[in-house]
Amino acid sequence: xxxxxxxxxxxxxxxxxxVMHTTVLARVGIPGVxxxxxxxxxxxGDAVRGLRALNIxxxxxxxxxxxxxxxxxxxxxxxxxxxxxxxxxVLRNGILEGHNTDCGGFVDALDAQCLDxxxxxxxxxxxxxxxxxxxxxxxxMCRANVLVAxxxxxxxxxxxxxxxxxxxxxxxxxREAFSVDLxxxxxxxSNRGESPEAADLVSHLRVExxxxxxxxxxxxxxNFWKRLAKRVHADFxxxxxxxxxxxxxxxxxxxxxxxxxxxxxxxxxxxx
Numbered sequence: 671x672x673x674x675x676x677x678x679x680x681x682x683x684x685x686x687x688x689v690m691h692t693t694v695l696a697r698v699g700i701p702g703v704x705x706x707x708x709x710x711x712x713x714x715g716d717a718v719r720g721l722r723a724l725n726i727x728x729x730x731x732x733x734x735x736x737x738x739x740x741x742x743x744x745x746x747x748x749x750x751x752x753x754x755x756x757x758x759x760v761l762r763n764g765i766l767e768g769h770n771t772d773c774g775g776f777v778d779a780l781d782a783q784c785l786d787x788x789x790x791x792x793x794x795x796x797x798x799x800x801x802x803x804x805x806x807x808x809x810x811m812c813r814a815n816v817l818v819a820x821x822x823x824x825x826x827x828x829x830x831x832x833x834x835x836x837x838x839x840x841x842x843x844x845r846e847a848f849s850v851d852l853x854x855x856x857x858x859x860s861n862r863g864e865s866p867e868a869a870d871l872v873s874h875l876r877v878e879x880x881x882x883x884x885x886x887x888x889x890x891x892x893n894f895w896k897r898l899a900k901r902v903h904a905d906f907x908x909x910x911x912x913x914x915x916x917x918x919x920x921x922x923x924x925x926x927x928x929x930x931x932x933x934x935x936x937x938x939x940x941x942x
Contacts, residue, residue: 672702672727674924677717677735682706686888686910686938687730690917693937698927702727709735718742721761728924729759730917733858736772736799743768753806753833755799758920769923772803775916777811778931782915783907785852785882787812793848793877794818794835796856797825800886802833804856809834817850819843840871847876853883853898860890869894880904886912910938 672695676687683706691704709717711734718739721729731739736755740746743756746768750756756768780787792808794801797820808814816835820826826837838848853875862869872894883899886909899906914934922928 672700672925673724674702674704674728674730675707675721675726676704676730676732677707677709677714677739678732679711679734680708681733682708684889685732686913687732687917689940690913690934690937691921693940694917694921694929694933697933697937698925698929700925700927711738714738715742718759718766721759722764722766725761727761728920730920731757731759731799733798733800737802740768742766749773749806752810753802755802757799757803757916758923760923769920770803770806771916771919771923772800772912773807773811774919775914776804776912777807778915778918779907779911780852780882780884782911782931783882783905785905787814787852789813789815790851791815791849792817792852792854793838793850794854794856796820797822797829798856798858801856802829804854804886805829805835806833808852814852817848843871843875847878849878851879851881853877853880853895853904855883855885855887855895858887860885860887860895861892862894863892872898877902882907884912885909888913911935914938 688704695702744766750768750770757772758769760767809816817838818835819838859865859868880902882905884907885895888909896906917934918931
């Protein structure tokens with residue numbers, strides 16, 4: 671019996687990853703379970719070290735700990751090291767390996783949406799671990815032209831120096847129109863109740879030629895990113911396709927079994 675998990679704060683219990691991965695494990699005949707673990711911010715190191723003590727075969731890491739876990743791992747894949755964020759941990763021969771499947775999973779999801787990101791232009795909101803994976807996937811893997819918007823200019827500058835793209839001030843987004851193929855929300859905010867300021871900004875956002883708006887969150891009501899897509903006549907995609915594609919990559923790292931992404935999509939539907 672193999673045990674897998676997701677590490678987060680209280681949001682671990684709202685994640686669809688446990689039902690998705692447990693369903694896929696059963697379908698491919700691997701005895702195992704996938705469970706959520708809520709971790710306090712000052713106990714992240716203890717939680718990561720505990721993976722080895724408990725012989726946890728693999729873990730996902732989601733907001734807000736994708737960057738926090740990095741110092742507690744034994745080794746990082748090349749992309750995780752460059753990005754500075756980890757969403758997948760593998761325990762192999764007693765060694766805790768950190769990987770980032772967000773970047774490839776995001777590009778996979780765009781390809782499935784029939785939007786080729788290679789050489790495209792994008793506007794990405796956010797400066798956390800999810801944003802790092804998205805910007806890296808677009809700028810380094812796809813050579814896209816990426817603008818990055820964040821509340822903290824220092825964090826935005828640091829992100830673009832590390833993984834690519836160019837920072838854009840929030841006040842410029844209020845004043846100017848931008849020509850982009852793709853808008854991506856990599857923050858945790860999707861409705862007015864979570865951030866009236868962000869809702870107002872997005873309601874006045876001018877993005878000419880936008881073909882797709884992506885919100886990495888899922889299951890949010892009154893989503894102002896979805897309203898943006900409708901206003902600019904663009905397609906809309908929430909975070910579930912990316913979740914399925916990054917999960918496929920994580921599953922392969924943990925088990926060595928390459929499962930068709932449709933199995934993960936179907937499992938998400940069963941957990942709805």
